[in-house]
Amino acid sequence: MKTFITILLAVLSLTAFSSKYEETMKTNITKMYQVSGSAELQLLANKFERIGNAEPDEWLPHYYAAYCFIRSTFFDEMNADAKHAQLDKAQELVDKLMKTNSNESEVHALQALLYQLRITDMSKGAKYSMKASAAINTAEKLNANNPRVYYLRGSNTFHTPSFFGGGAEKAKPDLEKAAKMFKNTQQNDGLMPSWGKVHNSQLLSQCNEIAN
Structure with a gap:
């Protein structure tokens, strides 16, 4: 009986933990698509990174942290150097994802988007x-x-x-x-x-x- 109760408590605890993770992620993902300023997106990137560090088995937090840094280049009329600085931060996260989730299509799609945004002048095009x-x-x-x-x-x-x-x-x-x-x-x-x-x-x- 004690063993059954212990297992039940563990399952309930895991379910609650998973629910909290999903709720937090969905809240931040919604914010990510609503904000339109680079500073706000960088703050969200930091939040996603913290979630990722706390959940090493989950790849999406670091994915969205990278996407926030990428998305931040869409706003505030950043010059080329500032854009590349943000993309460098995103690349560090993508590199981590490539080591752990190289079989995930979305990771390679994100890498492609990052490469496209590196083209800030004709010399980088090819x-x-x-x-x-x-x-x-x-x-x-x-x-x-x-x-x-x-x-x-x-x-x-x-x-x-x-x-x-x-x-x-x-x-x-x-x-x-x-x-x-x-x-x-x-x-x-x-x-x-x-x-x-x-x-x-x-x-x-x-x-x-x-x-x-």
């Missing part, structure tokens, strides 16, 4: 576009149903000069595929990544405008 493309291909091999694969590939192609095989016309099929997948993908787990849909829609609209 290097980081190729790196992004390689990361996207790996993400696709790991999960061909990941819509971020086709969004990122379309984005990469869209921003590649036409004389290098890029441009809106070449990008459109991948962006259209991503749009369908974003629409049809049901997010059953509120903790899993869902970014990319809005920007994919914007790029697709630009493709349609150029075609007309």
Whole structure:
């Protein structure tokens, strides 16, 4: 009887702990998509890192910490040096994830996004576009149903000069595929990544405008 009670208490404690983790993560993920300032995103990145340090078996906290640093470059008109400083912080976290979760498609998709944002001038275009493309291909091999694969590939192609095989016309099929997948993908787990849909829609609209 004592053994049964001990096991029951352990199960209840684990369930409560898991519930608290999920609740905290969902709260911070919601904030992450709502805030529009780099300082707030850096604070959220620190929160996610603390969760990750407390939960070494969970990969999503460090994933979102990295994404917060990446997302922070979208706001406040950062200059190139400031952007790269934030991306350096994100890269450290992605490097950790690559060591522990290299079989996760979303990690390679995040790496691809980071590489794309490294292109702050023409001199960095060829290097980081190729790196992004390689990361996207790996993400696709790991999960061909990941819509971020086709969004990122379309984005990469869209921003590649036409004389290098890029441009809106070449990008459109991948962006259209991503749009369908974003629409049809049901997010059953509120903790899993869902970014990319809005920007994919914007790029697709630009493709349609150029075609007309």
